[in-house]
Amino acid sequence: FNYNTTGVSGDGSVVVGTSGDQTYESGGLYRAFRWTAGSGMVGVGGYDSFASGVSADGSVIVGTSFGPGQASRWTAGSGMVGLGYLPGDIYSGANGVSVDGAVVVGTSSHDVNLYFGQAFRWTAGSGMVGLGHLPGYTNSTALAVSGNGSVVVGRNGYQEYAGAPGKYQAFRWTASSGMVGLGY
Secondary structure, three states: EEEEEEEEEEOOEEEEEEEEEOOOOOOOOOEEEEEEOOOOEEEEEEEEEEEEEOOOOOOOOOOOOOOEEEEEEEEEEEEEOOOOOOOOOOOEEEEEOOOOOEEEEEEOOOOOOOOOOOEEEEEEEOEEEEEEOOOOEEEEEEEOOOOOOOOOEEEEOOOOOOOOOOEEEEEEOOOOOOOOOEOO
């Protein structure tokens, strides 16, 4: 069995990650988990789910559920809930969450390999909103969000298919400035 921790609450009392037998022979049974000293490791998603981040108080976990290949958000009250896709897409994954758990960021794509993905920002009020790409790039991925949810950071990429290396550039996004490249 393999275990991978990917997030910790603000006070360190809640740890999230993924556990399971990740071998080809087993069929790749992964499961998101939430750990506390009192409860130990408890699965929070169905099989083939991954946890990528946790809110500051440990009450919201974000990641991906692979039954539908969808960005997901977990709370004790709702369980693991899919956040959907951008129009025309078939895959999405969440990578980061704001301090209060209200803003989730990640990528949505019409290609499961994410060669043509688009960064997104999700809230309950607006749903999933695409953040676009920098000029000349074919994909963008949101990797983290500020504590208050107003600043999103990540990378843009251009993937070469003939084995040549791709190119990447970091970005910073706000509602007022849109996506701004940070250089190389």
